[in-house]
Amino acid sequence: MWKTELTASTDHLTCPFCGLACDDLQLEHQDPNGPIDIRNGCETARNAFTQLMAAETRPPMIAGRPVALEETLERCVSRLREARAPLFGGLATDVNGMRAALSLADQCGALLDHVNSDALFRNQLVQQDSGWMTTTLTEARNRADLVVLIGSQWHERFPRLIERVLSPPEALFTETSERRFVLIGPNESQAVPAELRGCIQNVIQIENRQIGALAGLLRGLVAGRPVRADAIPDVNAETLLTLAEQLKSASYALFVWSAAELDFPHAELTVQALSELVRDLNQTTRAAALPLAGTLGDITVNQVCTWQSGYPLRTDFQQQGPRYDPMLNRHQDILARNECDLLLWIAAIPGGGDPPSTDCPTLVLGHPGLLLERPPEVFIPVGVPGIDHPGHWYRSDAACPLPLGQIRDLGLPSVAQILTQLGQRLAQTAQEETPC
Amino acid sequence: MLTKLAGGRLYDPANGIDGEVRDLYIHDGRILHHPPPGETPGQTFDLDGKLVMAGAIDMHTHIGGGKVNIARAMLPEDQRAHRRNRTASTRSGGGHAAPSTLAAGYRYAEMGYTCCFEPAILPINARQSHMEMADTPMVDTGGYAMLGNDDLLLQLMSEGASQETINDYVAWTLHATQCIGIKVVNPGGINAFKFNARTLDVDEQHPHYPLKPRDIIRTLSRAVAELGVPHPLHVHASNLGVPGNRTATLATMAAAEGFPIHLTHIQFHAYGTEGDRHFSSAAAEIAEAVNRLKNVTIDVGQVMFGQTVTISGDSMHQHANHHHAHPHKWTCMDIECEAGCGVIPFRYKDKNFVNALQWAIGLELFLMVEDPWRVFLTTDHPNGAPFTSYPHLIRLLMDRSFRNDQLARIHPDAAAMSLLGSLEREYSLYEIAIMTRAAPARILGLTDRGHLGSGARADLCVYRPSDDAERIFSSPMLVFKNGEVVVEEGRITRPLQGTTQVVRPEYDRAIERRIGDWFDRHHTVRLANFGISDAEMAEGIGSPVEVHPCRPRSVT
DSSP: OOOOOOOSSSEEEEEOSSSSSSOOOEOOOOSSSOEEEEEEOHHHHHHHHHHHEEEEEEEEEEEEEOOOOHHHHHHHHHHHHOOOEEEEEEEEOOOOHHHHHHHHHHHOOOEEOOOOOOHHHHHHHHHTTTEEEEEEEEEEEHOOOOEEESSOOOHHHHHHHHIIISSSOOOSSOOOGGGGEEEEOOOOGSSSOOGGGEEEEEEEOOOOGGHHHHHHHHHHHHHTTOOOTTOOOOOHHHHHHHHHHHHHOOOOEEEEEEEGGSSSSSHHHHHHHHHHHHHTTTTSEEEEEEEEEEEGGGGHHHHHHHHHSSOOOEEEEETTTTOOOTTOOOOOHHTTTTTSEEEEEOOOOOTSSSSOOOOOOOOEEOOOOOSSSOOSSEEEEEEOOTBBEEEEEEEEESSEEEEOOOOOOOOOOOOOHHHHHHHHHHHHHHHSSOOO | OEEEEEEEEEGGGGEEEEEEEEEEEEETEEEEESTTTOOOEEEEEEEEEEEEOOOOOSSSSOSSSSHHHHHHHHHHHHHHHHHHHOOOOOOOOOEEEEEEOHHHHHHHHTTTTTEEEEEEEEGGEEEEEEEEHTTSSEEEEEEEEEHHHHHHHHHHHHOOOOOOHHHHHHHHHHHTOOOOOEEEETHHHHHHHHHHHHOOEEEEEEOOSSSOOHHHHHHHEEEEEEEEHHSSSEEEETTTOOOOHHHHHHHHHHHTTTTTEOOOSGGGGGGGTTTTTOOEEEEHHHHHHHHTTTTTEEEEOOOSSSEEEEEEEHHHHHHHHHHHHGSSEEEEEETTTTTTEEEEEEEEEETTTTHHHHHHHHHHHHHHHHOOGEEEEEOTTTTSSSSGGGGHHHHHHHHHHHHHHHHTTSSSHHHOOOOOGOOOOOOHHHHIIIIIIIIHHHHOOOTTSOOTTTTTTEEEEEOOOOOOOHHHSSSSSSEEEETTEEEEETSSSSSEEEEEEEEEEOOOHHHHHHHHHHHHEEEEEEEOGGGGGGIIIIIISSSEEEEOOOOOOOOO
């Protein structure tokens, strides 16, 4: 559904505050710009909606001084025209915001990277290097009979995963009461979510950095190779031998992780080890991975970047065409090495923190409540997709782009509108500069 | 403004015109045979015997959707080796086997194509397919929604739901996904793979539902016909790539029980088990069946040698073939109780017996199916080869001595097992115009495209004559889209955005209650967020819809 009129009451609002993209939020509000009542969402969603609706809307600013929007646009155009190596970072936006960012990047030779890219690339590099076998939320909800939950933060980062996928009232192909769970990670036993406590088969206490080794060991055990099941200190050999058997006899084993919490060097190798375990299991039975991501639109902008440029994020357009380098084009390193001369930071969805501190001129397109510690050269308030304007964004599983609605009208432009305008003005000035 | 195309040699099979020199006019984006009274041309192109055809239509090309984007993401090497730089009028992009949307649109137009159809739109992923196609400039687009592995259809059929109920569900799917046709991929097989079945033959029972693929083909082909959807059920048959699959292919044709059925990339389904290697061509047998069964149409899915990537909804057979991945990486996915996908990079080698025979089988099919109105020119882009190889393929069809030169280069055992060397047929320009223009427009129900009749949409191209057909079709002199020149001498001069072609069969809205209940109980997306509205297509996705009429049919 694409609605430009305001939604006063709905039971299918899509939430833009985490990668689960729950689209069953119920909303009631009498005055479109007044307080709202959100039901069905998690606490994180309710808080985020409430805060955003209550936040003071900040005006366009240059160096912290309120100015007319027009003035900020002109300043952006002149900065973009001067820049030799602009960096478009943050990129917390929707499909059309990213479409416009790519068009502008192509026009002025910019590099694109998302605020969450470190986490994104832990998965992306594996898909690129070896491929993987994955599944989606509905498939997992109806089919999984054994669920392996990796790490310890998946339920904080994706609060309704249990309700919507892991422990629904019913499932098509399994009895949800018989579904079993295995927890692998730095889990304190008391931290196990109450809803799952009765169905936990095993809790394997292990540091996240050790999970890759454990996955490798399980691959050996599943394949019947002569590996030592007691090779990992503090992990019980019997437990692993049992788990290997359970995985082989499961009809549809599901492996769930959030790469964002695998925050250590070369964590992509951990993801790869898990993915290879899933593929090995598929030689004789079925299994699938469910990597959790998508928060702040990382999956969304990566998808759009991939179809328009042919490459994932960390692509630059400095030499008339796209160049991709997932290592060299990491935005934090580009800034640290002084390899850019302008930062355009996009934060239309709250939750991504401040733009990185840099000596480069910084242009920020931010949600209207964004409070910055240090005023950037230019701040332009933009609408939040799903609240201030309709749009699209992707769920964690990358297969389901969902429509985002509009629930208020503060007259805020979208990221797409601002970037399209900048592109048009830039093209115009380029034309004027070309001698006849 | 009135534009005159003077003295072109017209190939317009829909109107029976075979190489006659005639003038054409373009007015308000439409073709005219005579200037409107009182109007004089503001612009005249003196074509002096150059070849004029309608814009080409690719009725089966994987250009947009989740699995195509997985292929792009997996293959940065494909992008790196084929970069397309920004120009004053076009944006940058690249790729060969899995081109970026921008590069695909530009290249299609540079070859004279004005309309392309994505043949495998997963309903839940329809937004993505349409967004990618909206970002594919220069061409109008459309897609076929995938059914036949979705648990809701299989559940309905298992419960013994009436044909009318199924028809309503099929029609609802077309509306919700903004598609122009229905596709079934390995009927029931993708679903069966989720239950760990590794094969599902046409008459084999599904591991969970009391159904056989034959039942799915019969039910869906009938639904599509009764709803009056112009395009027949588009079928990727069972047992793709499996030696001996000819029997499944023939059984699939029979399963339609006389209703129109289109068997796609039939080259991958025309294999026997003869010879020392237990792999042989069944092209003669398949072509004979196509010639005999007038309700059957096919596209070939021709293999060409070189690097490509195979992208398919058929997760069952993609998984089975993952050992052949080159480079060695592969992805499979189960998706939303609807279907799945598999992405496997592949290099076809002319010195490999199997690949060489696949190449020959495709050409045998082209040459042995008699009616060019019922065989379509495809490589199943990019599964047999990227679409950029079409001009080379056309030369293989039109030039026997060139074909035999190529035949002499392939694995000698494959050449020896093929009839290809003995086939004398050479396609004419008229027949090429049928299979790339007139016939695809007709089979999709696009009445104002694919021909040069008065009132037709002014999508057309002008080619320079040559003895080398590959040269003719690689680089048209002029391409018109909606009456405007968009390509000159094979280069984009005027970028534009296309529209989405859809059909809207009538149905009983009561089916939405049943679908809504299913969504509420089992899905993770709300039904209200599932369907795509016209306003969303135009304003959000960026490709407004054009609706084509439906005409209910019965058995032919």
